[in-house]
Amino acid sequence: MRKIIIAGNWKMNKDASETSKFCSELGTYLKKHDNERVLPLIAPVFPFLSQAQGILRSLPVAVAAQDVSSHAEGAFTGEVSAAQLCSLEVRHCIIGHSERRQYHGETDALIREKLLRLLENGIIPIVCIGETLQQREQGRTEQVIISQLEGCFDQITIAAGDQIVIAYEPVWAIGTGKTATSGQAQEVHALIRNWLQTSYGSQAAADIHILYGGSVKPDNIRELLEQKDIDGGLIGGASLKIDSFCTMIGLACELSSAGGN
Numbered sequence: 597m598r599k600i601i602i603a604g605n606w607k608m609n610k611d612a613s614e615t616s617k618f619c620s621e622l623g624t625y626l627k628k629h630d631n632e633r634v635l636p637l638i639a640p641v642f643p644f645l646s647q648a649q650g651i652l653r654s655l656p657v658a659v660a661a662q663d664v665s666s667h668a669e670g671a672f673t674g675e676v677s678a679a680q681l682c683s684l685e686v687r688h689c690i691i692g693h694s695e696r697r698q699y700h701g702e703t704d705a706l707i708r709e710k711l712l713r714l715l716e717n718g719i720i721p722i723v724c725i726g727e728t729l730q731q732r733e734q735g736r737t738e739q740v741i742i743s744q745l746e747g748c749f750d751q752i753t754i755a756a757g758d759q760i761v762i763a764y765e766p767v768w769a770i771g772t773g774k775t776a777t778s779g780q781a782q783e784v785h786a787l788i789r790n791w792l793q794t795s796y797g798s799q800a801a802a803d804i805h806i807l808y809g810g811s812v813k814p815d816n817i818r819e820l821l822e823q824k825d826i827d828g829g830l831i832g833g834a835s836l837k838i839d840s841f842c843t844m845i846g847l848a849c850e851l852s853s854a855g856g857n
């Protein structure tokens with residue numbers, strides 16, 4: 597059965613002491629609010645992954661990387677490999693975020709290489725896809741989403757649904773305060789699950805978590821999580837404050853005990 601994943605993408609925010617403070621406070625919260633149907637996850641910057649893991653060790657929370665190199669190892673200054681993340685016991689990694697696509701020219705083909713490196717190392721990729729405002733207004737959302745899925749997963753074998761996570765993040769909703777309506781989000785999530793079913797079969801499609809991202813916050817997360825195919829949130833801005841992050845974890849716990857999602 598799918599859990600609810602409440603994932604905080606910290607982007608290039610928080611220094612060493614802010615990371616420690618947040619993780620200590622999160623740890624205190626999680627000691628009192630453990631729920632096996634909810635997986636909180638934070639993605640700090642590379643230099644503080646170990647520090648966050650150390651503080652949160654043995655607590656029910658995942659510490660993820662925000663990116664990975666498409667190369668296995670070697671002369672690639674500034675890059676971090678999947679094997680290196682694996683040696684740190686990092687179990688999740690975001691790839692294909694729209695900021696990487698937009699500011700670093702990442703293509704579906706490159707994201708596919710990153711996905712392969714992660715799978716080779718037993719790390720769960722959180723693969724981000726989503727349309728721009730222009731593409732939505734041109735009525736091309738479905739075409740763009742399918743083409744991103746086909747590009748990122750071209751000839752990729754998925755043995756089980758717990759090996760990957762997909763995040764649907766409409767680019768026009770990221771960091772803009774504009775959220776897709778729950779209906780708009782559910783429609784695309786259903787499209788993605790349908791594609792997964794055709795590509796990987798019913799069991800994998802039923803097991804794969806599909807997160808929604810784009811200005812998710814305590815005020816709108818409930819309605820999104822109530823949608824049949826939305827299995828959590830990939831959250832930027834609202835994940836940076838401990839109070840709002842914990843509020844969203846709390847709402848997910850409530851919904852999961854009420855049999856929601």
Ligand code: PEP
Binds near residue numbers: 830
């Ligand atoms: C993100 O960075 O993935 C994101 C969805 O950001 P925000 O929640 O701030 O829109």
